[in-house]
Amino acid sequence: MTVEAQGAGERTTPAPVSFREALRFWTKLGFISFGGPAGQIAIMHRELVEQKRWISERRFLHALNYCMLLPGPEAQQLATYIGWLMHRTWGGIVAGGLFVLPSLFILIGLSWVYAAHGDVAWVAALFYGIKPAVAAIVLQAVWRIGGRTLKHPRKVPLLWAIAVLSFIAIAVLDIPFPWVVLCAAAVGAWGGRYLPAQFAGGAGHASKAAAAPGAAFIIDDHTPTPGHARFRKSRLAIVVLAGALLWLLPMGALVATQGAGGTLTQMGWFFTKAAMLTFGGAYAVLPYVYQGAVEHFHWLSGPQMIDGLALGETTPGPLIMVVAFVGFVGGWAKQVLGPDMLFAGAALAATVVTWFTFLPSFLFILAGGPLVEATHGNLKFTAPLTGITSAVVGVIGSLAVFFLAHIAIVPAKGAAGVHVDSVALAIAAAAAVALLRFKVGVIPVIAGCALAGLALRLSGIA
Template sequence: MNHSNTTVPYSLRELILYFLKLGTWGFGGPVALAGYMHRDLVEDKQWISEEDYKEGLTLAQLAPGPLAAQLGIYMGYVHYRLLGATLAGLAFVFPSFLMVLGLGFIYVHWQGIPWMQAVFYGVGAAVIGIIGTSAWKLTRKSVGSNKVLLAIYIITAAYTVWQENENIWLFLGAGILYWLLKAPPGKLSFLRKNAAIPKSLAPSLLLHITTATQGKTLWQILLYFTKAGAFVFGSGLAIVPFLYGGVVKEYGWLNEQQFLDAVAVAMITPGPVVITVGFIGYLTAGFPGACIAALGTFFPCYLFTVLPAPYFRKYGKHPGIKAFVDGVTAAAIGAISGAVVVLTKRSLIDAYTIGIAALTAFILWRFKKVPEPLIIAVAAGMGFLARTIF
């Protein structure tokens, strides 16, 4: 199945419904969400081709902002262009945004979330099992036994574990290295031209942000979260240290405990991890604060996806570009696997959590058709019991 010249095997409505469901049930953060999209849209439904998925993953890695949201926006763009990109992005973010608002309301009115943390104790462990399985499948599919791609994969995985963040230069370097090896230069001008698109947008965004930092809290929230969305590379988790620096240290909108709870809320809700900005916005300035924080964070990543997308679609089949994409994809999956290790260290803290994660991975490996929401619900119950009884 190629791009727009063949009949599209699904309607826009079906695509929106898929992203609403993914936003409602897609636990596990960017790693798992990228894996679900591959499994559902490429393997099971065959709505999206392997090349289109790889192009989307590369673009999501190279542009700043949350990985899963950008990949979702690109999946919408593949056959339904701007309308598809916009609606897919909104459908993906909306369910978790509503949940975060609800949890923010409960949090403010019932002071803190010990019971939520008890639930998260189990959910966090199950999520490790889910994302570990996702990362393994992605690795096997995209890296396979290719020695150069395997080397790229191992280096980026090791770097991610060591530094606990992701490095844009590693992705670019991996793409360029593999391109030089596989399809030595003919047309570098394309990459130069299009690498400049997100970069050229960034200074103008920064200009808007820095010229008017005075004013009311809502204005500050909009400017601050636009900066967060426009300048943080890597997965949704990469935004956490950036947010901590501003929300807790610089502005003092939240204290340490509230911030940790905000991150926990992002983890226990499905959909993109970055949705924690909605919770932070709600605690800072109520419902308007939540809406403005979410808009500020997601709008730049939407622009960074739809503006370069036509170029990616047009030139994606060129052998040099294809080799570049393959190199970046190997690096991306290495970073994803590294992120699994980092998260494992944080989430698996005792025998119970290790047991839940191992059981989840075994169930997913042994029984292909067990729905994730069921696993998450059972793990939540187990976590709650382990925390409250034992």
């Protein structure tokens, strides 16, 4: 990268980043984006703000706030947004696509090992230790999101009420997730009007750190918004039309080849709906995916869903990529291309699910970014989202209870009935302490629990 001096004592102005250089970075990011949304955002901040200085701290956080207001994986959308801001539409497509593709290929490979060899003793032993770790990770998500959203019970009793009622709705009453989201948004809209103090300054990402001194940023605080990022009705119409075609053509092909009731067609439609409901991240939509994929369509079982989340936690990319595992296992079980093409059918199902899950995320950024920017900070717009975020706390809490129940209550060996697996609960407790008390990273915790599961199973203790 070249720079030109602007005068003594002044910062240098870097030359624009070439598309090829950006392509190398987005490719690298796709393989190192571990740690969930927080870790992925931290990686991008370190690389793009502190080291490469492609975008300033303020502009980075402004872009991130866009993504926090949208359904979908915020880290992937942030990459899409920055790529779009720097290199127009193709820059956004490349940045967002490369954030997902490495994870898709890795998950297809791991899902094949799981589907074809999941009953092998050592593989089962590894998953015995990983499942409690996943339960602890979900508990950590409840703690983080709850701590950010529900800080003061006396000051925000309505938000606490939304969280508790959402937990009851999902865990006890089995109310579908979309209705929970809609009700929380309605309460938020009402509260933003009549109780604004409780909904002001909703959950989000912020930073008090000032930008480090050094070379100027390519996209600085006062860099004018490029022409392609400004709102134009004609551009919005083009993006919406292109997005509609990118949805209709694959869906039409699935209906023509599989029928309206075919497994692949059902997956495409179901995960399109799921993509519209991912306010609050992957953990928030997982109960909806569970209700549909496990209970309604029977693409996989509850324990398999936990295994899929474990694989998603150990691979780079957005956590919502667990849907690729759901698609693969569902395509394998339903033999979507016949019994002689199990892998091809399962890989196709994983690809179909990924396409319909992430297509809306690209459209939200490419079409809606300028519109969301115009409404950022408007309480009438953010209060419903604060209500949804509060509901997310309760929804994720129900997911944690579901996971803990599935690892703790297991069939009794050699007898009818069930028993409590105290060893699995001990692993979950140790993982929770490591995550919450000692701030150990997700990958070391999962690796340690996997090795513990292997050792305990092989020794006959578990």
